[in-house]
Amino acid sequence: MSVSDNDTDRASGRGEIVLAAGLVGVGLYMLLSAQGIPVPPTDHGPGPRVFPYAVGAGLALVGLWLVVAVLRGDRAEAEAGEDIDLDTGTSWTTLGLLAAILVGYVLLLEPLGYLLATILFFGGVAWTLGSRNWRLLLLISIVLPLVVFLLFTRGLGIYVPNGLLQAVI
Amino acid sequence: MSTPTPPVVVLAHSPNQSAGAAFEAAVRQAGWRGARLVILNASTGESLVDPHHARPSDLADMTGRAGEAGVDAVVEQPIGPDVATIILDRADALGAELIVLATRHRSSIGKLIMGSTAQRVLMEADAEVLLVKDTDR
């Protein structure tokens, strides 16, 4: 909750143009690479290429439409919600930290096992979102993943690999 | 230190606790000292609905009652991750003479997890500190 940009980027539409141009790029890529999808000689229908062509063309056209629309000043309202304050702008620090935690979680999930990785993950996310009561943070970060883990493995009988702690719990 | 401004009494207000008794004590203290009363309703802003965050109507009622007792009261509702720090910082900035806090009985588990705002303010504040016990129950 520190830096906010007051969304000058949203107002200028630069970000959305990049996004829409990305759609055009993906659409063109689909059009080109759909030619490479092999068509088995036994196929008597329109084959596996037709839909990719259609979707690729659609993506490219809609992307172009959006680029033009945004350049001409068309802006949509960002999504509102009961727990959202759009006036303060986007906190990129929060988002960046969260992204780093997400990547870390994906990388650590297998080596550490579900329980340990999730404890770190939960604690990290909660801390990033502003929880500063250390004792409470520590307690919940351990108890909640543990309860979820036990609920799924013992309660619902679903196997969840537990890496380092496999032998313990 | 010859400032003509009146001294300041800070009331750390939280609607859940023995707020009534603390409020009355703060008004009495401010009256005796001829001080301005700053009602500080700090909350962490952690939950969408925070029981520590006082309703505007209740706060207006408090300033009204202080006014009837001849005490000039203002309300502040700062938000930050740690309530004790906010109280200490604001009291410092206002040059408060006295900080009034309510305490309540807590279970041992509650003590372990929650820490104590009152304890930190008591230990670290430069001003005098008045703790008011829960007398309602």
Next chain:
Amino acid sequence: MENFSLLLEGFQAALHPVYLLYAFLGVLVGTAVGVLPGIGPAMTVALLMPLTFSLDATGALIMFAGIYYGGMFGGSTTAILLNTPGEAASVMTAIEGNKMAKAGRGAAALATAALGSFVAGTIGTLLLTMLAPLLARWAIKLGPHDYFALMVLAFVTVSAVLGSSRARGLASLFVGLAIGLIGVDQLTGQSRFTFGLPHLADGIDVVIVAVALFAVGEALWVAAHLRRAPVELLTVRGRWFTRDDFRRSWAPWLRGTALGFPFGTIPAGGAEVPTMLSYAAERRLSKHKDEFGKGAIEGVAGPEAANNAAAAGVLVPLLTLGIPTSATAAILLVVFRQYGLQPGPALFANSGDLVWALLASLYIGNLMLLVLNLPLVGLWVKLLQIPRPYLYAGIMVFAALGSYIVNLSPIDVGLLFGIGLLGFVMRRYGWPVAPAIIGLILGPIAEGQLRRALQISQFDLGILVSSPFSIVVYVACAALILGPALAGVVGRSRRGSLTPAP
């Protein structure tokens, strides 16, 4: 009469203690999660999917019926007691409900919402029970080209008609369609857009994409824009329900039901439109016009009934045609497919027991909601006090777990987060998420139907408009696309500028 006895059999199955327990848990958890700030019904259903992985199909669907209705109801509770409505369908409830709560009539507002939901839900389920088998019997005659037409209609309505920006709706739809193409082509076995990665051969699991776009995208979006000052929670005060309240509520309940159910059955995005229409109707018909805007009970009763009747109506095309008409229904469709069930006319023939047990449990769930919710309002309100760091961290943990246990692969969790970031960006630029989900889920089905149709006709495109039904559907599509455009032109010339819908 035949349906009646089938329904009784359904009740026999659904009243089994274990299934009753599932229904109860579904209603309870659905309401609780629906109450939580920032979580709408679609996200509720998406998030809670992993809870049912170990249940049998009937049990899982019964639980989801409860979650579905519970999530709807949870939204209205917060709409009345907070100043900020959660989802579009509760906006109308919030207008009058909030004013009522402020005026000390919060209890009556909650009561009329709960009773209205019950009345509308029950009537809606009754209509569903009567209509669905008829429709299924008729739908069995539809050919692949008819289905393709229906799906085009669903694509058109969800992306171009609803929402404020057509270009953005279509962009979202095509993103979903493109993600749906990844994987092995089901008809020829050729892999498409898998980038040579074996992990992508089966495509990206729909559960992962749905949870990513709804839950992770939303959690990230909220995290980056946390409201800092707490909002004021209105207390539940006043008499629960007086005779006068009832006299003023019953007609709006019935009118709301009459509006909501048909709107749910057509692809018009679920409950948003009928709740607005119901509010407008009550406002015009009320004998207490002066109270509107200050807390008129009719303004809560009507829209709430419309909301729940639409929730039941949505199940008609979902069960009989396999066509979801709202984002929540799209996720329910995913639940069916998890169990290898394909909703559609064949569902009634092949899995009749299951469908009737599901329908029966809808009645039971509705009754449970009524019994549970009023006494538990205090508990639901407590949920709003959960500190947000823990709430959103919990959502992330649950979302990650749900995608992890599908294949026990961290790559899936990575995909979840990656697509979640896409969901964040879409929210930032006001791209609706629902079209992407509908495109993702219906895209592959639409492709299959199109190719089957063209295979039958040996590439004659004429087959697509060969039946009266498909022609009617395409005409409807054209009307939906051109209608608002024409109205827009007329409105613009009359008023100078168009005011965007809220």
